[in-house]
Amino acid sequence: MQTAIDTRQRIIDAAKTRFHSRSYADVGVKEICDSADVQKGSFYHFFPSKRDLVVAVIEEFAQDWATGFIAEAFDSRLPPMERFDYLIDAAYFWQKAARDIKGHIPGCLFGNLALEVSTQDDILRAKLNAVFTMAKKRIMETLDEAVAAGSIEPLDSDNSAEAMLAYLEGLILLAKTQNDPDVLYRLGKAIKSIRIESD
Amino acid sequence: MQTAIDTRQRIIDAAKTRFHSRSYADVGVKEICDSADVQKGSFYHFFPSKRDLVVAVIEEFAQDWATGFIAEAFDSRLPPMERFDYLIDAAYFWQKAARDIKGHIPGCLFGNLALEVSTQDDILRAKLNAVFTMAKKRIMETLDEAVAAGSIEPLDSDNSAEAMLAYLEGLILLAKTQNDPDVLYRLGKAIKSIRIESD
């Protein structure tokens, strides 16, 4: 059957955009089914529960992320510290594009979900945490490269990377609250000044 | 009638803790009424809608915040830059205390709500944005004081304050995702290194 994988994918696709631009609780199974042109029964054939769907969405989105703008921004041909400029740029353009189309900044799917479900579902929380850990790792490797290249002073790259990730998520949070992607432009450059000394 | 104000307050109190530690969508009017020992009809006597309740909760919480740990941390008797240490400390202890009692880090009510409702309700978004603007102002004043006292080099205090706020919110986001208040301790000190140069 050729449509099988397709059906599953259509469900994920419909859910992905909706969870991203609204919230987990606000998007119902029925709405997802309708927009994916799938019946309720089919939905529950592929996903035991709504929660299992959001897990799939997180996984796929993390993949998109890793192979998408994260991969582009962290291009190893670029001087290490320059990659952070690309990261901020990419975030800016993504949020701006979404706002121009939908009218609102969706923010970061992972950040959104993390704040929504972390206190209520430890498994989802762990999933989201793993995504952040992966992002942190990319940042850390870049910092280590920068240190090796002599473009920055040695530092606690692990904690510094986490701090930079926190800053990025915080920027996106404020940008979403103001519904204004320019926040990323105005404040983004400071990401390179964040550093935690090694002891 | 003596119980009148009391009833309204009981509703707000019950809602405040629940919205903070769960989410807006997840907490129903019925649950709030039950826990506040109030009937549905009474609830809608005081609040035209659930949304009006959350507005009241935001306002009261912002007040608690301003007169609570924000006021303490930004104590004018402290050297300006030291106040940021107190800010981080206060955030750390608050989150830790909540986790020890409830098992989970609730995060920042404003950050939580901002990511949950910003794309769906511009009025709530504006309310939350106003709270952030107030916090930013406090930070900015502190930075200006620090510059005046010569403890830091002159900088774009407005944007730097916003960047520091973003960082704080990002730290709380990661702490919540890891369910670990230590994130604030590990990474908090970097808040003082964030600066955006004036041009």
Added chain:
DNA sequence: TTGCAACTTGACCGACCGGTCATATTAGCT
């Protein structure tokens, strides 16, 4: 060509959602 598993269909479920309402009850003023 038959058999079986993968998939689809759409009606159905109980629970809960935010919100309404007519009817008490109460408190404070005159």
Added chain:
DNA sequence: AGCTAATATGACCGGTCGGTCAAGTTGCAA
């Protein structure tokens, strides 16, 4: 004491929620 307006009561509303299920239909392997 009597009136009025504020507050309280709890049954009730239509709609939606996540989820179930029995009965199809389809594609593929043997």
